[in-house]
Amino acid sequence: MATIREIAEKANVSIATVSKVLNRKGGISQETVNNVMKIARELNYRPNFTARSLKNGQSRTIGVITEDLTVFNTPEIVDGIDAYCENNGYHYILGNLRFNKRFGNQPDPEECAKLVHSQVDTMLSKQVNGIIYVGYHSRAIAPVYNYEEIPFVYTYCYSTDPNIPCVLYDDQKAAYEATQLLIDRGHCDIGVIAGPTNSIHSANRILGYQEALYANKIPFNPKHIVYGNWERDIGYELSKELIQSGVTAIFAHNDLMAAGVIDYCTEHKIQVGKDLALIGFDNREIGTASRPKLSTVSLPLFDMGQTATQVLLNILAGKHIQRGQKVMLACTIIERESTMPASDSC
Amino acid sequence: MATIREIAEKANVSIATVSKVLNRKGGISQETVNNVMKIARELNYRPNFTARSLKNGQSRTIGVITEDLTVFNTPEIVDGIDAYCENNGYHYILGNLRFNKRFGNQPDPEECAKLVHSQVDTMLSKQVNGIIYVGYHSRAIAPVYNYEEIPFVYTYCYSTDPNIPCVLYDDQKAAYEATQLLIDRGHCDIGVIAGPTNSIHSANRILGYQEALYANKIPFNPKHIVYGNWERDIGYELSKELIQSGVTAIFAHNDLMAAGVIDYCTEHKIQVGKDLALIGFDNREIGTASRPKLSTVSLPLFDMGQTATQVLLNILAGKHIQRGQKVMLACTIIERESTMPASDSC
DNA sequence: CTGAAAGCGCTAACAG
DNA sequence: CTGTTAGCGCTTTCAG
Numbered sequence: 001m002a003t004i005r006e007i008a009e010k011a012n013v014s015i016a017t018v019s020k021v022l023n024r025k026g027g028i029s030q031e032t033v034n035n036v037m038k039i040a041r042e043l044n045y046r047p048n049f050t051a052r053s054l055k056n057g058q059s060r061t062i063g064v065i066t067e068d069l070t071v072f073n074t075p076e077i078v079d080g081i082d083a084y085c086e087n088n089g090y091h092y093i094l095g096n097l098r099f100n101k102r103f104g105n106q107p108d109p110e111e112c113a114k115l116v117h118s119q120v121d122t123m124l125s126k127q128v129n130g131i132i133y134v135g136y137h138s139r140a141i142a143p144v145y146n147y148e149e150i151p152f153v154y155t156y157c158y159s160t161d162p163n164i165p166c167v168l169y170d171d172q173k174a175a176y177e178a179t180q181l182l183i184d185r186g187h188c189d190i191g192v193i194a195g196p197t198n199s200i201h202s203a204n205r206i207l208g209y210q211e212a213l214y215a216n217k218i219p220f221n222p223k224h225i226v227y228g229n230w231e232r233d234i235g236y237e238l239s240k241e242l243i244q245s246g247v248t249a250i251f252a253h254n255d256l257m258a259a260g261v262i263d264y265c266t267e268h269k270i271q272v273g274k275d276l277a278l279i280g281f282d283n284r285e286i287g288t289a290s291r292p293k294l295s296t297v298s299l300p301l302f303d304m305g306q307t308a309t310q311v312l313l314n315i316l317a318g319k320h321i322q323r324g325q326k327v328m329l330a331c332t333i334i335e336r337e338s339t340m341p342a343s344d345s346c
Numbered sequence: 347m348a349t350i351r352e353i354a355e356k357a358n359v360s361i362a363t364v365s366k367v368l369n370r371k372g373g374i375s376q377e378t379v380n381n382v383m384k385i386a387r388e389l390n391y392r393p394n395f396t397a398r399s400l401k402n403g404q405s406r407t408i409g410v411i412t413e414d415l416t417v418f419n420t421p422e423i424v425d426g427i428d429a430y431c432e433n434n435g436y437h438y439i440l441g442n443l444r445f446n447k448r449f450g451n452q453p454d455p456e457e458c459a460k461l462v463h464s465q466v467d468t469m470l471s472k473q474v475n476g477i478i479y480v481g482y483h484s485r486a487i488a489p490v491y492n493y494e495e496i497p498f499v500y501t502y503c504y505s506t507d508p509n510i511p512c513v514l515y516d517d518q519k520a521a522y523e524a525t526q527l528l529i530d531r532g533h534c535d536i537g538v539i540a541g542p543t544n545s546i547h548s549a550n551r552i553l554g555y556q557e558a559l560y561a562n563k564i565p566f567n568p569k570h571i572v573y574g575n576w577e578r579d580i581g582y583e584l585s586k587e588l589i590q591s592g593v594t595a596i597f598a599h600n601d602l603m604a605a606g607v608i609d610y611c612t613e614h615k616i617q618v619g620k621d622l623a624l625i626g627f628d629n630r631e632i633g634t635a636s637r638p639k640l641s642t643v644s645l646p647l648f649d650m651g652q653t654a655t656q657v658l659l660n661i662l663a664g665k666h667i668q669r670g671q672k673v674m675l676a677c678t679i680i681e682r683e684s685t686m687p688a689s690d691s692c
Numbered sequence: 693c694t695g696a697a698a699g700c701g702c703t704a705a706c707a708g
Numbered sequence: 709c710t711g712t713t714a715g716c717g718c719t720t721t722c723a724g
Contacts, residue, residue, distance in 0.1 A: 001470070001495070003717060014695040019719055029693060049471040050405070051717035054396045054700050069428070070421045079416050082442045091468075094440040096428045122437075124347070125395040149347075259635055266637070286635040289605055291612070349701060360711045365703060375709060397701035400716050 002043035010039045022047065053127060061091040062312060063123035065116065067107075067136035068100040072284065073156055073301055077134050080305020088313060093126060095119040099136050124150065130312045133157070134305075138168070138201060151315045155308040162324035165315075167308040171201050174297045174331035175208025175251070178279050180216075181295070182249040185277050185339050188218045191247035192225045193238050193257050202227070202253050205281070209251060228257050235260020248276060249339075255280035255287045255296055262290050262338075278338040292337030300329040348389035356385045368393065399473060407437040408658060409469035411462065413453075413482035414446040418630065419502055419647055423480050426651020434659060439472060441465040445482050470496065476658045479503070480651075484514070484547060497661045501654040508670035511661075513654040517547050520643045520677035521554025521597070524625050526562075527641070528595040531623050531685050534564045537593035538571045539584050539603050548573070548599050551627070555597060574603050581606020594622060595685075601626035601633045601642055608636050608684075624684040638683035646675040 004022070008015040013032060020028055021036040022045075053059040064081055066074050078094065085092050097115050099107050123131060130150055135141065135157025143152075143161045152159075154166040182190050192209055194202035206225060213220050226241060228234035235257030242250060243264075252258035258280030265272045272278050273292045280287055280296040287294035307327055315321055350368070354361040359378060366374055367382040368391075399405040410427055412420050424440065431438050443461050445453050469477060476496055481487065481503025489498075489507045498505075500512040528536050538555055540548035552571060559566050570593060574580035581603030588596060589610075598604035604626030611618045618624050619638045626633055626642040633640035653673055661667055 004719095005717075015718080016695055016697090016720080017693090019717095020694090023719080025720095027693060032693080046467060046471045048400075048473065048717050049468075050396050050400045050473050051700090052719080054394075054400055054702090054716090055718045055720090057700065059396070070425050075416045075421050079442065079444060079447070082415070082444065083447075096425065098425060098428065101425070101429075121392055122395075125392045127394065127396055263637065285631045289632040289635045291609065350703095351701075361702080362704085362712075363710060366710090369703080371704095373709060378709080394701050397716090398703080400700090400718090401702045401704090403716065 076301035171204035175205035179212035422647035517550035521551035525558035533595035
């Protein structure tokens with residue numbers, strides 16, 4: 001690859017002059033400029049990013065660490081990071097921890113820490129200015145590193161340390177809206193199939209659900225909340241309970257469990273979308289595959305990627321960030337067939 | 347961040363000595379080694395990758411260009427690249443073209459070329475040693491660049507130029523095996539719902555299908571092949587035709603069209619897995635969501651990523667590569683419920 | 693307007 | 709065993 005020096009030789013000028021021309025610094029005669037540019041083009045010159053970074057002492061590069069690229073949420077988030085970087089003249093390098101293949105859903109904290117540590121080390125050695133850490137499932141994570149050296153932003157997970165900003169989606173608001181949709185469709189006996197009792201997602205979604213009931217003056221019946229394990233089978237089982245206890249609508253905390261509800265209903269000739277209203281969460285592919293198509297809550301993944309990048313670049317630009325900043329992005333309700341027919345209200 | 351120079355000062359040795367210690371070059375007294383290492387650790391020293399690359403004139407880094415990270419096949423492939431790089435001491439940088447959001451399924455060749463060109467330029471300026479190009483749907487692509495400068499390997503797509511190696515999966519073999527499975531399950535009137543007539547995938551899969559019939563001495567009835575558009579609705583419509591013409595098994599060239607077949611059968615009380623055997627292709631999420639669960643063909647995506655990287659690293663290591671090398675990786679048949687009950691043979 | 697020279701952090705001859 | 713020196717490709721100050 002051609003270097004600045006080769007251009008200088010061909011053009012019979014010094015490398016300093018070439019550098020100035022290439023960087024449009026001005027103070028160079030038009031003639032020289034033209035000539036240098038012409039030769040640069042002929043030689044198919046491309047600046048050496050490495051050398052430039054070294055000299056300038058800055059890379060305009062951020063690191064993106066994904067816990068697992070193959071998990072459904074992650075590619076969209078990275079897509080958002082990519083777009084935001086491109087629009088702001090930043091580069092990023094991706095590091096993928098492959099937690100899924102290595103650990104399944106039960107990451108060994110010890111091993112994880114080692115992987116993260118080594119990934120951060122690599123990135124630091126590549127002179128990144130900051131790091132976005134993308135969780136593979138939402139949970140609280142201890143600070144991954146002696147993060148003081150460099151700003152971190154978490155997304156799709158959050159830190160136990162209040163100094164690390166995170167970008168999340170708003171479970172509570174989404175649940176409020178999902179519940180409101182069910183109410184708008186004429187239901188007041190609304191069951192909830194939540195995730196495990198220790199899920200923060202479910203806790204927040206239950207809050208949103210309760211708020212919506214309250215706002216609509218519908219009494220809250222604690223029996224209408226049952227707890228599952230995010231799997232399809234449990235949706236099947238729990239829907240039985242719920243339906244027998246008289247609910248006419250179900251808010252399942254993920255699409256998989258909602259699919260289980262559809263399984264149960266199909267088997268028992270209960271028409272979802274008519275006899276029973278159903279809404280899921282996550283907007284997974286399964287929701288368009290099911291019959292009827294599942295109404296659900298879509299996660300703002302692309303936006304989370306963009307926002308996380310924005311937050312990080314703001315920090316890098318020295319803009320003040322509140323301690324413990326948590327950016328909450330809104331989800332979108334997607335109404336499909338499972339909640340469709342508006343019947344009469346309570 | 348600490349530099350080699352700071353270590354040298356604290357240790358009262360020259361930077362050359364420090365460098366030698368850090369790179370385990372030997373010829374340094376144990377005492378000095380210990381001391382330098384200790385100080386390096388205290389200072390939390392991390393080598394500057396940028397400086398090292400510049401000096402050594404090589405980055406041990408490859409570029410990975412994805413046409414679209416958010417498309418179902420891509421993350422698994424990148425995961426494979428990641429794993430292979432990690433195991434072989436290589437780095438990679440990812441560039442994501444975001445074709446899907448920019449163009450949908452109809453990429454404008456002009457615009458694409460511009461994006462690719464600029465991405466390759468960036469990577470070249472970052473001194474990558476080679477590039478893996480990951481297609482977002484399988485098709486022939488004109489050489490993306492003046493690729494002579496640097497080796498390219500394509501995966502999930504192939505080049506019109508025979509000099510560029512590509513890593514693909516073996517449609518024909520997979521189709522042979524899928525058809526054989528149907529035959530093993532007792533069927534001889536096997537319909538095919540193919541993709542569009544111009545799809546190379548479908549052409550190869552039809553070949554595999556015909557081979558399997560021939561190997562089992564089953565006459566090939568051209569009427570049993572119908573052409574769709576990869577969408578679910580067309581699966582519904584075409585299954586009608588096929589079933590009326592008397593087939594007892596269907597090989598759909600993707601899972602989406604297979605889901606359409608299930609739709610039709612559910613509606614017409616035809617029990618898939620009993621009255622009709624069905625196998626799809628791609629192993630998408632929808633296949634576990636459907637009832638019955640869909641038998642299908644799983645793509646060797648992770649393996650494609652690994653193999654593409656292997657091919658590229660071999661080229662970089664100077665190993666000879668045949669002109670026009672096409673590596674064909676085997677798919678895996680996944681039998682689920684839609685082909686299950688083995689009945690009596692023809 | 694142009695060029696010489698220093699230096700980013702690191703490695704590798706080579707000399708001592 | 710250790711240090712001096714040159715230089716990777718580039719930018720920037722300073723002198724001319």
